[in-house]
Amino acid sequence: MPSGGGSLTPQVHWAQRHRELYLRVELSDVQDPDITITDNVLHFKARGHGAKGDNVYEFQIEFLEPVKPQPVFKVTQRQLSITVKKQESHWWERLTKQEKRPVFLAPDFDRWLDESDAEMELKAKEEERINKINIENRIPKDPFRHLKRGYLFMYNLVQFLGFSWIFVNMTVRLFMLGKDSFFDTFHTTADMMYLCQTLAVMEIVNTLIGLIRAPLVPVLLQVFGRNFILFLVLGGVEEMQSKAVVFFVFYIWSLVEIFRYPFYMLSCIDIEWKVLTWIRYSIWIPLYPLGILAEAVTVIQAIPVFNSTGRFSFSLPSPLNFTIPFSVVLQLHLVALFLGPFVNFRHLYKQRKRHLGPKKRKAH
Numbered sequence: 001m002p003s004g005g006g007s008l009t010p011q012v013h014w015a016q017r018h019r020e021l022y023l024r025v026e027l028s029d030v031q032d033p034d035i036t037i038t039d040n041v042l043h044f045k046a047r048g049h050g051a052k053g054d055n056v057y058e059f060q061i062e063f064l065e066p067v068k069p070q071p072v073f074k075v076t077q078r079q080l081s082i083t084v085k086k087q088e089s090h091w092w093e094r095l096t097k098q099e100k101r102p103v104f105l106a107p108d109f110d111r112w113l114d115e116s117d118a119e120m121e122l123k124a125k126e127e128e129r130i131n132k133i134n135i136e137n138r139i140p141k142d143p144f145r146h147l148k149r150g151y152l153f154m155y156n157l158v159q160f161l162g163f164s165w166i167f168v169n170m171t172v173r174l175f176m177l178g179k180d181s182f183f184d185t186f187h188t189t190a191d192m193m194y195l196c197q198t199l200a201v202m203e204i205v206n207t208l209i210g211l212i213r214a215p216l217v218p219v220l221l222q223v224f225g226r227n228f229i230l231f232l233v234l235g236g237v238e239e240m241q242s243k244a245v246v247f248f249v250f251y252i253w254s255l256v257e258i259f260r261y262p263f264y265m266l267s268c269i270d271i272e273w274k275v276l277t278w279i280r281y282s283i284w285i286p287l288y289p290l291g292i293l294a295e296a297v298t299v300i301q302a303i304p305v306f307n308s309t310g311r312f313s314f315s316l317p318s319p320l321n322f323t324i325p326f327s328v329v330l331q332l333h334l335v336a337l338f339l340g341p342f343v344n345f346r347h348l349y350k351q352r353k354r355h356l357g358p359k360k361r362k363a364h
Helices: 115-138 145-199 201-208 216-236 238-242 245-267 274-280 284-309 326-339 341-356 358-363
Strands: 012-016 020-025 028-038 041-050 053-062 072-075 080-085 105-107
Touching: 020 041, 028 072, 028 080, 041 080, 145 201, 145 216, 145 238, 145 245, 201 216, 216 238, 216 245, 216 284, 216 326, 216 341, 238 245, 238 284, 245 274, 245 284, 274 341, 284 326, 284 341, 326 341
Parallel strands: 012 105
Antiparallel strands: 012 020, 020 080, 028 041, 041 053, 072 080
């Protein structure tokens, strides 16, 4: 039933599907649209440019059968589209309750389907939905998924707490004792660092068995590189344990890990904190070169110590009778310290680009 009172009525085109009705109102540059459904009657009023120029246009449509009272509309520069959901999903013989079609209402031939076409469309959508369910059901569900995520969460939590303890302990001692704290860093924090770096071997295992998706080489380089410094170079001879460089090695390691482990811990429960993500993929830029420098200084200072003590020297049996000092291994490690990191830097750069690149920022 069109509105009376001599008001202007726009041209309206309509089409239907089993579940929805579509109305296309021929008005351009629509402003202040007022569209409501009360007592199964759609009320429309808006200012726009129609057949009678720039004016206020309005109309009413009483639907043939019950509809849901929440119309959805979309305004474009050329027209206004309204979608109305039917209370029951089936085909209507006409749009309005009155048998005679209002003069302002016409079929939308761009969207028009007859009932058989609509049935085929509905059937195709249903088949698509069933196929999607079947594909999802064919994907094997991992019965240990929650157990694996729980283990990874606890591993990262324990490592975070361990490195946090080291970092806080060293920071407090630095403020209290100043430079004097440099020389007893090993004796106050080595036990916890031994524990954390021993546990870090599990990162290699986790990668090998597929618990975490990461390239194996960078993981091996970091874990074995650190453990070589900790267990052999520093733990091997007591003279190295009172060196000031130990403070810088331990402090840089722990500073990296107090951001890396909570990032992975939260990832296990599908939580991403943007600030933490940025720090995790940015802090390595200054700290990794500093860490390499600190480890190189450690190795350089260790070479004369191991030469004088003969610790870890390897003697070849007769008839060679030749002794290979551990300092040779240290010199080789020193070379590796400046070559190996290129692999890690490349891996970290690719990770940073993937997590912080333009596409990521745009998506969020």
